Amino acid sequence: xxxxxxxxxxxxxxxxxxxxxxxxxxxxxxxxxxxxxxxxxxxxxxxxxxxxxxxxxxxxxxxxxxxxxxxxxxxxxxxxxxxxxxxxxxxxxxxxxxxxxxxxxxxxxxxxxxxxxxxxxxxxxxxxxxxxx
Numbered sequence: 001x002x003x004x005x006x007x008x009x010x011x012x013x014x015x016x017x018x019x020x021x022x023x024x025x026x027x028x029x030x031x032x033x034x035x036x037x038x039x040x041x042x043x044x045x046x047x048x049x050x051x052x053x054x055x056x057x058x059x060x061x062x063x064x065x066x067x068x069x070x071x072x073x074x075x076x077x078x079x080x081x082x083x084x085x086x087x088x089x090x091x092x093x094x095x096x097x098x099x100x101x102x103x104x105x106x107x108x109x110x111x112x113x114x115x116x117x118x119x120x121x122x123x124x125x126x127x128x129x130x131x132x133x
Contacts, residue, residue, distance in 0.1 A: 002128070005119050006069060012112040013065040019105045020058045026099060034099070041097035047089065057086065068116070071128040076120050083113060 027035060060082060067075020098106065119125045
């Protein structure tokens with residue numbers, strides 16, 4: 001179980017980095033019309049797009065993932081809280097427009113995050129976090 005948990009955490013971290021970097025490379029395989037459509041993402045947003053917020057979110061996810069690898073109890077709690085905060089804030093991000101690749105990777109990340117949370121609280125992995133308090 002421990003090896004599956006570690007693979008999920010590392011895999012999710014790698015997929016998150018890929019997901020966050022895709023907009024940098026989208027222009028290589030998308031047409032101009034598709035790029036213009038993707039630029040409409042965030043229309044009607046109550047939270048303006050900010051590069052510090054964008055890359056800061058990735059940094060926090062990666063730091064929490066490192067904490068999960070070492071079974072730090074505060075990272076377990078922070079992971080769940082940060083996930084809830086990000087999902088609640090998504091109501092204020094405006095329209096979300098993703099390329100098929102982004103949607104696929106985002107779905108994989110969401111499923112893996114759910115598996116990580118389940119394993120952290122409902123399997124023998126939870127004992128590892130309790131040992132390190």
